[in-house]
Amino acid sequence: MLIRCDEPRRLGVPDPEARVRFETEQREGGGWPGRRVLVVDGEPAFELSHWCGTCPLLFRRLVTATQKLSLEDVRERLTGTLAAPGDGGVFDAFGALLPEGEYLPVLLRVEPRLVIPGREGDYFSGEQVDTWGIDQFWGLPEYPHTPYYRTFETAVGSSAHLYEFVVPLVPPTWNERERVEEYVELMGRGAVPTAVAVSTLDVCEPAIGFGDDQSQHWGLTHFLLDGHHKLEAAATAGCPVQLLSLLALGEGLADAEQCARLPALRAQPRSARKTGA
Template identity: 70%
Template sequence: MHAQNAVEPVRGVPYGRSVMIKAGGPRTVGVPSPEARLRFGAELQELGGGPRRRLLMVDDEPAFELIFYCGSCPLLFRRLETANEKLHLEDMQERLGGPLDDPDDNGVIEAFGALLPEGEYLPLLLDVEPRRVIPGKEGDYFSGEQVTAWGIDQFWGLPQYPHTPYYRTFETVVDADAHLYEFVVPMVPPTWNERRRVEEYVALMERGTVPTAVAISTLNSSIACELQRCIA
């Protein structure tokens, strides 16, 4: 999710819906950070300098470059060349073939929590209608709303490019100067999906069965403002 404050209200297009089914209580799950298959980290500058990039790491390989926690940086998620793992749990495949009544049904939290660094997490069960977006085409946040709020990248002279298709699921006006956007970003491109498994999901949904997907979520908040106002 990304919360954005803009100089002027951003005109958004509603995408699907996101309905809360059930929220669990905060709970501690995960393994020691060095053992986690998926974790957040930072790439340092050479010669002991400060952080160069904020990263989502998978099996100790950089998978995505992410927005820094600077408060005024535009949203960023960019797939990197080493992002080639799905984090697929074979024994959970059938358990997620239908809807859940509770976030912890079928041991989902315990199983996927073992992939994460130890910490406190809030389990949520949502009903969403994702809409796939291709970067640079209609509905792309980076070449649409982000350009309206921040302008194009000053170095490249182009909008940010995430190097992956992604999904938009929900957005809403928070107040006159703030907007909330929700994105779902796949670990690998949809073209990498197993065709047989996709066809199985299609058949399930045609019969009225809604499969379940698992995601780890973060919330970023950014303020888009004129340079002199940011410095002040």
Template identity: 55%
Template sequence: MLLKAEPMRVLGDPDEPRLTFSDEESETSRERFLLVDGKPAFELSFWCGTCQILFQRQQGSTETFSAEGDDPVEAFGGLLPRGDYQPLLLEIRPRLVQPSGPGDYFAEEQVATWGLESFWGLPVYPRTPYYRTFETAVDPDAHLYEFVVPMVPPSWNERAQVDKYIAEPGADPIVAVSVLDVSRPASDDVSDYYTHWALTHFLLDGHHRLQAAAETDFPVRLLSLLAVDFGTAAQSLVARIPGLRAQDPQPRTPAA
């Protein structure tokens, strides 16, 4: 459920943000990363527009974040690189997914479209549990999937804190920086060909509350700072997210 979409705002630290997005070009690919204090925290989808969706945890993803101030958008925005952001307040019902387990996007929907990785002969492996929260049709040939990716795995959370939020959920939103990546396979010689829209929220604050919500199937509010400049999707596609996120959830029926 979309609770509120604020006007787009310029946010971020122009000098030394703690979180940044970068890309590295080699002879064979142009790789993207979310960095924390200059260290790779997640490898992201390639820029090619036909490559598989990706968020793969790296060694720089070891801590959570907090920020103080009356305006959480400005407060958490100060951790991010300077750019345009679309603040969204969402209500989500998170479902924890284990890599290669039931409901894993990478082992199910992605394999149906792209197949297994050609070299490894395996699905993409995100190296982290993550939460699935929402999906809906974009149009007859495209589907939106939403993920919340914790900066540290749920196994790092303190059980007492999770139990506290199960007993008293609280009203403050959890906070994430988000990107929209859009990709479709280069060849239509696949079992289920369509365009994948991946709205990925990298969780900054609220790891215990998110786990508590998943364990109780209870809704929680998410403040998303959607980075317009740092996903693979054009700004015109990012602009569609508030409207898509206001739709009712609609699971996709795989092609026969």
């Protein structure tokens, strides 16, 4: 459910001061650009979709992904429901963790479903294989090296589909059990707490088809800054949680027109992609 989407805002700090930033690694000797990565506290945390846009959608946790972020100053405010993205200074507080740039603030209500790679509901061994087939070198689907949450999907058109993911910076097994149980109890009483994420929109389409469903994949990926315990609790209890997404414009594989379509797409009813649709 889309609650509210505000106008894009410029926020953030100079890159060297940002605790979270997006980088493209450079190959030795020049040539083609290297990996796109999400960097947390100076360490590459996730490998992202390849810059070409024809390779499969990707968020792959790296061995240096060991940090999660939260801000004590707004912790109490996020225990409850936000009416707007900027309520209680939340937008600006988390903006100070990010590199300077344009961000689209989107406030959502989601019902997360925890997915284990390779098991039922896994995008990488399901919908992605339907379009790209398995990796031609490894003979296997892509593997994200992390559990993640699926929250929404909808049609972009007859040959394009939006898939939404919430990606914890560290696995749910690292969460404190007592805090998860506290949120389960809180949600059982009707509370809808708020998580915060920095997000990217990647639009990927294969240049050569090895799958049965040749379609364009719009991947809306939310990397959790705050809310690891809340998302696990919501998935456990089958309850909704709010998600404040700070969509980093210009950092994903989507142009301005595609990003501008996102609020309307996110307001559509949920619908699954039918293979060969």
